[in-house]
Amino acid sequence: MARAINGGRGVADRGLQRFSDRPERRLALTFDAFDAHHHTLWLRYAHTQVGSRAAAETVVDALCARLLDDWPHALVQESVPQYAWAVLKEEVARWLREHDLEPVLVDTAAFLAAIRKLLLYEMRDQFAVLQGEIGLYAAISRLPERQYDVVVLRYVLRIPDEVVAEYMGIEVATVRSHVRHARRRLAKDLDVRETKTEE
Structure with missing residues (x-):
């Protein structure tokens, strides 16, 4: 093709x-x-x-x-x-x-749903306040490069861990480790309590 x-x-x-x-x-x-x-x-x-x-x-x-x-x-x-x-x-x-631009995360609805799943389920009211704030996007952009890529591939584009690992040249366990570290970093950066979510 x-x-x-x-x-x-x-x-x-x-x-x-x-x-x-x-x-x-x-x-x-x-x-x-x-x-x-x-x-x-x-x-x-x-x-x-x-x-x-x-x-x-x-x-x-x-x-x-x-x-x-x-x-x-x-x-x-x-x-x-x-x-x-x-x-x-x-x-x-x-x-x-x-083009003198910074990366953008488009398709806001899908992105916010993905981050909601990444960060928390229980604190929807607190998260609703964050949805309209640019701080959410800024927090994602401040993640280390590998954590950023894992978040975008796994949560925004919904790529399975095995495919993420193949693209990034890392082990599946490392993908999951990046998710854990990204989750902690985002929760801290956004000043929200991290909750247990499905990995």
């Missing part, structure tokens, strides 16, 4: 034109399969950071172009999904820098 980028030509189409002999053509096809499997999640993550679907598509197009250009190198990495994740984060950071 080719993705439309750069005037409607798909990633694999560009790769197949550039890779004319049979082994190189296979490389382009393996890239297209990898892209087809991960593309939606890349777009969803980029959208949470850059604030619009169009900007997310620009970021993911840049990611795909970089991966395709460097695909043989990517394939020899210990984890191709982890390598692609690192490149995606670089492209998100580049786009934000070029």
Whole structure:
């Protein structure tokens, strides 16, 4: 399944034109399969950071172009999904820098529901006061990078722990540890009592 980028030509189409002999053509096809499997999640993550679907598509197009250009190198990495994740984060950071913006967390309803689950069930009244405050977003943005990524992937994008671990190149137990630390840090930062929630 080719993705439309750069005037409607798909990633694999560009790769197949550039890779004319049979082994190189296979490389382009393996890239297209990898892209087809991960593309939606890349777009969803980029959208949470850059604030619009169009900007997310620009970021993911840049990611795909970089991966395709460097695909043989990517394939020899210990984890191709982890390598692609690192490149995606670089492209998100580049786009934000070029537009002089900070990351945003979009889809407020889903985000707030996710954080409600992350932090607390019992203190809904206190949390209702926080919902309209920018402090909630600021608290998330102040998390260490890995905790931030785990929170966004696991709670906002609802990615299973095993997939989060694969993308980030860590163990599932480490994903859960990041969740515990993020929960404690957010509860402290927001001055709310941490409650026991499902991990």
